[in-house]
Amino acid sequence: MADEAKAKGNAAFSSCDFVAAVTHFTEAIGLAPTNHVLYSNRSAAYASLHKYADALDDAKKTVELKPDWPKGYSRLGAAYIGLNQFSDAIDAYKKGLQIDPNNETLKSGLADAESAASRSRGSASANPFGDVFQGPEMWAKLTADPSTRGYLQQPDFVKMMQDIQKNPSNLNLYLKDQRVMQALGVLLNVKFKAPTGEDTEMPEAESSPTPRKEPEREKKPEPVPEPEPMELSEEEERKQKARKEKELGNAAYKKKDFETAIEHYTKATELDDEDISYLTNRAAVYLEMGKYDECIKDCDKAVERGRELRSDFKMVARALTRKGTALVKLAKCSKDYEPAIETFQKALTEHRNPDTLKKLNEAERAKKELEQQEYFDPKIADEEREKGNEFFKEQKYPEAVKHYTEAVKRNPNDPRAYSNRAACYTKLGALPEGLKDAEKCIELDPTFTKGYSRKGAVQFFMKEYDKAMETYQEGLKHDPKNQELLDGVRRCVEQVNKANRGDLSPEELKERQAKAMQDPEIQNILSDPVMRQVLVDFQENPKAAQEHMKNPMVMNKIQKLVSAGIVQVR
Incomplete structure (x- = not known):
């Protein structure tokens, strides 16, 4: 769990989310309080947030837990530099170099600390009050005095004092601020008069000379070391x-x-x-x-x-x-x-x-196609079809269907197998299946007249005489002398004429009409407004009916209605 929290902290640090990094490292420390690497990493995160006091505490803990680890002294030196405690930073870097004399990070940190200390001394000597702002004693005095203690809660005041601490000559920039003057008095152990206007001046009674305002110099920020990369475990x-x-x-x-x-x-x-x-x-x-x-x-x-x-x-x-x-x-x-x-x-x-x-x-589609290719065998298909024919002759129609089906699987492009199976289905009363096979037969070979005779027979048994007649007539286009097709046409004509003569019993007529009403074509004819008017004219307006009879399309639709038993001619 500690490793997981540490990894999250490392990731947050890498993405510059230092607040989250501190949170995760703190969680990891709670789980592994003796792991020096965790304190080192949190110290780096605090330093990135400029919380140098917290960074210093963690750095000290790192060194305490692992005194022989050079990086701990690097963290310690960085925290001291952030607090402008340059002499302490120098000592920390030197201790680290005693352990690892060739450590480039420690060498670089020491050089930065010595440079910063030199600049700090130079700045302090240029200002008569420079010494009072150096070291942690300044903050201790301001905290102890009731008149300045409250100022430490004000971020702008703290920032000004830190700026003066880094470069004492910057005091001249803030002399108009009453709080700075009050703080200066506390640090010098003297009392200044309260300001009477916008300007704040030094009182005449004081022996200390009023510092002359020097030309503003370009401020050079003290070096704040970049946090080093997080410590990663081998994993x-x-x-x-x-x-x-x-x-x-x-x-x-x-x-x-x-x-x-x-x-x-x-x-x-x-x-x-x-x-x-x-x-x-x-x-x-x-x-x-x-x-x-x-x-x-x-x-x-x-x-x-x-x-x-x-x-x-x-x-x-x-x-x-x-x-x-x-x-x-x-x-x-x-x-x-x-x-x-x-x-x-x-x-x-x-x-x-x-x-x-x-x-x-x-x-799945490829598998099915390959199965069909692998099963394809015209020779076996012919053998199965012949077996089916033998059973058909013996009127063993279910057995015949089984062999015809195998023939279809072995050679799905042979219309004869579909034609023969359609005949079996018709004998078994499975008319929809028979119709489907007959249509497939015609689809495979439109010139195969047997397919038309099979389809017409199914339609005839379904009492769709007009459709059966159309099927037979379509077959006769390919073989005008085909006796089976001619007989089919004759049977259909007989049924239509029987209906026209009114020879059907009421039950037969009712059944025929109910069957016809399920036909979409009949439904379309009856729902056509023009045809409804034509039917009315046939009953009420003989002259108009004669005109309608001259129209082939109208007469064709009338004939369909007559064949279906919907309209009766008397």
């Missing part, structure tokens, strides 16, 4: 290196430099085996290279490791989808698609991704 360093390898692998993959990409992803995997994205990325490269077996192995490893680590479902699904894609590439026959389909289905149970669903549908 964190490995993970960081692994991420860098992954980025290099991604860049190589985009450039189609697959061999280099493989090298980087492999290094990333070796450095960190808790991130399965390195494996799935390498699998993607193998897939592009056509190395499908290697791709599948990496995907299997990613799935196994992902489940051990309880990785994101999307990551596991990605590995499964990639494996399924490789299996599809390896498929040679319909059975080879089965493991690919199963893998895609597993991926969808992990995460329902549209791309995975699309790949599943494509695999």
Whole structure:
């Protein structure tokens, strides 16, 4: 838990969110209060927030816990510099260099501290009151005196005093501020008169000379050392290196430099085996290279490791989808698609991704097409059709259907198998199935007249005499002398004439009309306003009816209504 909080603190520090970094390091310290690295890191975060007193406390704790660690003295020196306690900073850096004489960070810090101390002494000598602002004694005196204690709660006052502390000559810039004058009096152990106007002057009775306002000089900010990088554990360093390898692998993959990409992803995997994205990325490269077996192995490893680590479902699904894609590439026959389909289905149970669903549908479609190709055998189809014919002759229609169905599977392009099965369905009373097979027969071969006779027979038994007659007539266009089709036409004409003569019983007529009313074509005719007026004219206006009879389209629709039993001619 402490390592996790530390990692969050490091991440926040790297993104310059120092407040969050302090929060996470504090949490980590609560879990591991003797870990010197945590105090060191929090000291750096406090220094970044310019909270140098807090940074100093943590730096001292770091040195206390680990006196032989050079970086602790680096933190200590940085905190002292932030507090303008340059002599203490120099001492801290020198102690660190005694432990590690070649430490460049300590050498640089010492040079900064000595330079800052030199400038501070020079500035103090240029101002008669410079000494009173140096060191922590200034803040102690101001805190102890009731007249200035409240000023320390005012940020602008504190900022002015810090500015004077860094460069005592800057006192001249703030002499008009009553609070600064009051603070100066406390530090010098003298009392100044209260200001009477905008200007604040030194009283005449004082022996101390009034400082002459010097020309404003360009202020040079004292160096505040940049916080050093956070301390990373070996594990964190490995993970960081692994991420860098992954980025290099991604860049190589985009450039189609697959061999280099493989090298980087492999290094990333070796450095960190808790991130399965390195494996799935390498699998993607193998897939592009056509190395499908290697791709599948990496995907299997990613799935196994992902489940051990309880990785994101999307990551596991990605590995499964990639494996399924490789299996599809390896498929040679319909059975080879089965493991690919199963893998895609597993991926969808992990995460329902549209791309995975699309790949599943494509695999299932490819499998079905291959099955049909593999099962195709015209010779066996003919044998099965002949077996069906034998059963048909023996009036064993269910057995005949079984063999005709096998013939259709073996050769789905042979219209004879559909025609024969349509005849069986008709005998069994399965008229919709028979009609479907007859239509398929005509679709495969429009010149195959047997298909028209099968379809017309089904329509006739369904008492759709007008449709049956159209089917027979369409077949006669291809074979005008076909006796089976001619007989079909004759039977239809007889039924239509029987209806026209009124020879149908009331029950037959009612049944025929009910059947006709289900026909969309009849429904359209009856719902047409023009045809409704025509029917009215036939009953009430003989002269208008004669005019309607001259129109072939109208007469054709009237004939359909007559054939259907809707209209009766007397």
